Amino acid sequence: MASTEDVKSESAVTTIVNLAEEAKLAREGVKAPSHALLSVTKSLVAGGVAGGVSRTAVAPLERLKILLQVQNPHSIKYNGTIQGLKYIWKSEGFRGLFKGNGTNCARIIPNSAVKFFSYEEASKGILWLYRRQTRNEEAELTPVLRLGAGACAGIIAMSATYPMDMVRGRLTVQTEKSPRQYRGIFHALTTVLREEGPRSLYKGWLPSVIGVIPYVGLNFAVYESLKDWLIKSKALGLVDDNNELGVATRLACGAAAGTVGQTVAYPLDVIRRRMQMAGWKDAASVVTGDGKTKATLEYNGMVDAFRKTVRHEGFGALYKGLVPNSVKVVPSIAIAFVTYEMVKDILGVEMRISD
Template sequence: MASEDVKASESAVEKIVNLAEEAKLARQEIRPTSHAVISICKSLVAGGVAGGVSRTAVAPLERLKILLQVQNSHSIKYNGTISGLKYIWRTEGFKGLFKGNGTNCARIVPNSAVKFFSYEQASKGILYLYQQQTGNEDAQLTPLLRLGAGACAGIIAMSATYPMDMVRGRITVQTEKSPYQYRGMVHALSTILREEGPRALYKGWLPSVIGVIPYVGLNFAVYESLKEWLVKTKPLGLVDDSTELGVVTRLACGAVAGTMGQTVAYPLDVVRRRMQMVGWKDAASIITGDGRSKASLEYSGMIDTFRKTVRYEGFSALYKGLVPNSVKVVPSIAIAFVTYEQVKDLLGVEIRISD
């Protein structure tokens, strides 16, 4: 009897030990490992650096684009890319070319970090569902699925940082002759909240959401699909035996992706900027130098903005600033993608977006 009791006790202890081991393994599976956390942080850092570097490189063109988007067609100050940059230089100096860039970087660094990381996570989730649906564990993302992952990433990143974009737009259109000056990002935020309310920080959000789907979606989809095609076909010796694309080739892929995305989404960007100016009592004088155009700044929503812009200024007004934006977007998107991958290599992150 004693021996049977001992065996029963040993069996009970063994079961408890086994249960403890199973619980430990379960907790390890649920909790992210320290390696995974570090990898996530490195990925976010890489995305943030990519955004900051790419936007600072094209800051003068970014400011000119916004000024062209919101200026009234009856009082032209900024006429074309080269002449517009010269006018800013002549009237505001070197600092004028980079006005709003600090706020832009404060927005774009977290935006870019969230966007790249969200794309990677969305890609993994969509790929898993696609493999489960098709029953093929070796299935890869199609261009359409990449478009969906990019759209998800764009919506998440844009929504998280939209108030910063709103403030950046207001600061960017200021000139030295503006009757009222936002002294900086914090002052602009507090002033808008006090005078216009919290909802003002999300003016233009809807066209932004609609526009970010083709813009960011096409950026990622075209970039990744073009890289995949080059690796498979190896045209003109652009890919070496290790199937690695060179920096110049990746820059070219990013340039093509950026051009396609911004051309499709640009009218929504113009509408967004104009909606962001609504409610700002000094917007008319900042844009035109007097109060004559204030009525044209009164928009009740996205459709009304489209309708009034086309009615009073013509369909071409939806593409105001497209040329400097094209000049800006091509290097900006290209630099962002390549910087992201290079920084991840430097930080030792094993998985890149192309993997």
């Protein structure tokens, strides 16, 4: 056994070595990076890349979904996914398929970065509280706890980037024939702020937050729970020698997660989009009983928007654009999850969301 003097000697040597290394870095003008800050930065970068890649891959379907959600029920232009994409291509060309994608990426990149990072931090906090409550240091996150962490992440990310989502919707819906032409993100933000006031930037925020709880929460909960089950049960022989799932399997888990989440939350997404368009005179018009047109319906809150939508167009209007959205969400969520994990691997971050 080492003596007290030996321990003190080793401690002193270690301290001297550490101080010497710090002094050397100082002389060279190099500041040792904070491990925590570096880890946070890598997580944010991975989340941002995942959001940008996944959203650009499905940009045409995203635009068609919004057009279907807000189009005039008395003047139907888009009658489905294939027909709608062909109509956009014919009337606006290839660029029309990606209209609003720059704004969308400008919103989704920080949104995705904040969402993934918030989920990781919320998961850590919830797991810490759960282990203290159960007095079991080996306890793991349950699907319900993952749902809660995902809901927290969704609310934080949605609230932080909501004005960008609001103007993205307007940039996506406007056409070359619209009297009002927003020239870009900044112009749209300043115009809406000047003409409609600060509160208009958060139109539809409540249904968005309510909708993001099941949507993002279920995305994370289903994705991680499916992965966890497949790895532990080794079902269908999908686990490799390193006890990992392949890219195709992870994509399938992400697709299942996206399908479940968006189906549950979709009506709230429709209401959110309509509330964002409310009061905008250049949005899709509504035909009155005398054949004249008027601006889009005004809504006195989320419940009123639900009631008027169902009364004027039927319950099915709450699921307008669901088909292209489903086709979009399946690859989008899958690509986002897998890209996030792959980028973190490339950046050398050991911990993944499932850890």
